[in-house]
Amino acid sequence: MRRNHRTGLAGILLSSLLLAPAAASAAPPCEKRPCPSNWLSLSSSDRDAAFAFAEDYKRFMAAARTELTTVRESLDRARKAGFREWTPDAKLTPGSRWYKNNRDRALILFVVGSAPMADGFRIAASHIDSPRLDLKARPLYEKQGFALFQTNTHGNLLNYQWGNIPLALIGRISRKDGTSIDLSVGLKPEDPVFMIAGLSPHVDIDLRNRTNRDVLAAEELDPIVGSMPKSANEGVFAQVADYLRETYAVSVDDLVSAELSLVPASAPRDIGFDRAMMTMYGQDDRLGAYASLRAMLALERPKATSVLFLADNEETGNNNNTGAASDTLVNLLGELLYAELGDRYRPPHLSRAFERTRVLSTDVNDAVNPTWPGAWEEGNAPHVGEGVNIKVYGQGNNATTEYAAWLRRILDDAGVPWQTATYKVGRASGGTLGGTLSRRDMDVIDIGAPVLSIHNSHDLSSKVDLWSLYNANRAFFAAP
Structure with missing residues (x-):
């Protein structure tokens, strides 16, 4: 009743x-x-x-x-x-x-x-x-000229929901000397964001028979975090590694003792003409x-x-x-x-x-x-x-x-x-x-x-x- x-x-x-x-x-x-x-x-x-x-x-x-x-x-x-x-x-x-x-x-x-x-x-x-995406212990890798982060899932996700939306990177990195840094990138309007790039309908024929949970497989939930090579001899991995060291005073090895999560970057908003509902x-x-x-x-x-x-x-x-x-x-x-x-x-x-x-x-x-x-x-x-x-x-x-x-x-x-x-x-x-x-x-x-x-x-x-x-x-x- x-x-x-x-x-x-x-x-x-x-x-x-x-x-x-x-x-x-x-x-x-x-x-x-x-x-x-x-x-x-x-x-x-x-x-x-x-x-x-x-x-x-x-x-x-x-x-x-x-x-x-x-x-x-x-x-x-x-x-x-x-x-x-x-x-x-x-x-x-x-x-x-x-x-x-x-x-x-x-x-x-x-x-x-x-x-x-x-x-x-x-x-x-x-x-x-x-539910969210967490970075793996050694997340940074380079593929096809892009720097990406390897991720793991926290909770039960609908994976396809996480493609092609702006993501923010939030968490804490702890160094061996006992110091830590809290990091937040993507929530401010002036911040960059991160994104998992999907396929367009022009070229996605190999994905069309996947069920909705597998349109993006868990191991495919890797966002782009850089695309500019450091030099002719050093690729985009080196560029991102340098950025982390110069901006946050952390090394790639410090990411092993980090708790970093990717979450949707958008702000809470009202829903409908009457504003009776909210989405976030x-x-x-x-x-x-x-x-x-x-x-x-x-x-x-x-x-x-x-x-x-x-x-x-x-x-x-x-x-x-x-x-x-x-x-x-x-x-x-x-x-x-x-x-x-x-x-x-x-x-x-x-x-x-x-x-x-x-x-x-x-x-x-x-x-x-x-x-x-x-x-x-x-x-x-x-x-x-x-x-x-x-x-x-x-x-x-x-x-x-x-x-x-x-x-x-x-x-x-x-x-x-x-x-x-x-x-x-x-x-x-x-x-x-x-x-x-x-x-x-x-x-x-x-x-x-x-x-x-x-x-x-x-x-x-x-x-x-x-x-x-x-x-x-x-x-x-x-x-x-």
Whole structure:
């Protein structure tokens, strides 16, 4: 059953192709398809707030292109909001605000609550990595008079989406002497960009029988990074190597200890005459991360100690020491309990706190596509503009009924619109941080926002769904 819990509007005026405010009136919950858009239920002031919220989101996303830059941008906002770096000797007082930076690739923020931590935590978790191209350890090579970079894939890409679009190079290069340089090329209008050159329809006969996933094979995703030879005796490889040494003081060998990613270079943009939607790279799942971050920054003195967990490497299985499967979060929560209990602390205190912990694992969901609606089973498919997705995967992956009912009540009491999301049986798949955190004996439920074109080079979201997800996170943190 699909539900939509916003109070409805009696009508809406369309003037000069822009949505205009209309008078609010009561509307019954939406029990079956089609459901009205949540734009219809927003007051004029709420709609203005949703648009303003989206503008800040676009500014955030313009800067937050990788884990490194997302942590940097999030930390900057957190510090301005009064969050301080956590140390084990810090004094925990209700309302105090802290952060733990995990190697610049993952981040934990928390606000101390008034209730004992042994009573459990309230955790919002999202991942901040997105499908992309990474450079291999020795990426630079020369072929047919071009300098190119060898790449590897991070996450599940639609390879053909990455050809013939401007790409930016972002990341960090670490030298043997212990120094590092953060590099960003392609985001500023005056920067050069990089591009994977495809074949034209005049000469692509050898590619025409390839399936869409193989129109560009993974080993063919190599962008052009130079084309001017250094001299008659030295080619373009030498020219690029000289450029790296003279511009960044790094050698080709230094690229072995580099973390460099190629991401779409275009800036976030609005979609449509009404500007109700947005397109940009990386909304899976920095959209969820941003909504949770803003909710955390607005939090003052919750009852339960509230935690924001922004993790790396969800797209590759939550792995490595910056992913959700690491012990970083568990170790920090243990430190917090020890800081609260002192020498009375014992390991069972942590395991019992986990039993009483509630988690929102936030990640976006594939929304129904107007061109290919048959990819979804209509009754349980998430639609753009209809609110937060409660994910009901089945096959042993659902939250308990008690926790799902608790969340429904929290969202309904806060007036947050929601809908359910279930894939067609055997036709689709997806992962979040939820399974990893639930193995720690926490109560976890997956939620998200409906997004079109997930895992494409650019995905599309609705401003009203982003606004709903933010309000869902605020209601979650504030709930008793």
